[in-house]
Amino acid sequence: MTDHEYLKNLRIPTKEDPIRILVSACLTGVMCGVDGTNYGDYPSVLKLLRYENVELIRFCPEDFSFGTPREMCDIHGGHGLDVLNGKAKVLTESGVDWTEGMIRASEKMLEIAQKEKVELAVMMDISAACGSQVIYDGNRLVEDKKYQIGMGVCGAQLTRAGFKVISQRDFAALEILYSRIDPIHEINSDAKDHNESDWYLGYFK
Numbered sequence: 001m002t003d004h005e006y007l008k009n010l011r012i013p014t015k016e017d018p019i020r021i022l023v024s025a026c027l028t029g030v031m032c033g034v035d036g037t038n039y040g041d042y043p044s045v046l047k048l049l050r051y052e053n054v055e056l057i058r059f060c061p062e063d064f065s066f067g068t069p070r071e072m073c074d075i076h077g078g079h080g081l082d083v084l085n086g087k088a089k090v091l092t093e094s095g096v097d098w099t100e101g102m103i104r105a106s107e108k109m110l111e112i113a114q115k116e117k118v119e120l121a122v123m124m125d126i127s128a129a130c131g132s133q134v135i136y137d138g139n140r141l142v143e144d145k146k147y148q149i150g151m152g153v154c155g156a157q158l159t160r161a162g163f164k165v166i167s168q169r170d171f172a173a174l175e176i177l178y179s180r181i182d183p184i185h186e187i188n189s190d191a192k193d194h195n196e197s198d199w200y201l202g203y204f205k
């Protein structure tokens with residue numbers, strides 16, 4: 001089932017029985033980024049905080065394993081699923097191997113998703129942990145940094161277990177989500193998901 005089909009079939013949540021959404025904590029303003037910030041505001045997700053029929057379960061996998069502030073890390077030699085399958089590594093900007101800690105963080109995130117019976121995850125794309133569509137291909141701090149299509153380690157862990165993961169840049173998917181949450185929300189049919197954006201189509205042509 002595509003993300004859009006899944007979202008269109010989500011139940012209509014109520015105040016008494018809210019929809020449970022797992023979110024990358026930084027997307028809701030938690031200062032858990034590598035530099036101790038929340039990387040700025042993401043209105044497409046912050047809006048979720050307004051609804052009484054939404055229960056947000058916030059988690060920062062990198063903070064769980066490595067604390068905040070911390071080094072930047074990226075996946076080398078593959079994407080998140082490759083890391084879970086022992087075929088790629090997570091290295092910090094100074095070359096420290098964080099693979100084991102990142103896998104542990106992804107297992108914790110999955111445990112939370114299962115325990116809280118979450119119905120959707122909305123996660124920060126591009127992150128080596130939380131990415132769901134695009135991540136860096138190796139160290140992002142080099143001059144000729146590269147992107148690749150693929151999930152971060154936690155995105156891959158959740159998806160592999162059957163959870164639906166969308167990103168803060170999947171604006172079309174978020175429009176559908178808001179239409180399920182908010183009876184007066186009118187879907188903006190011009191909204192695009194990350195993989196339909198001009199940047200994505202230009203870069204991965």
Ligand code: SF4
Nearest residue numbers: 024025026060124130
């Ligand atoms: S690991 Fe995920 S939740 Fe934590 S700062 Fe990075 S993107 Fe945000």
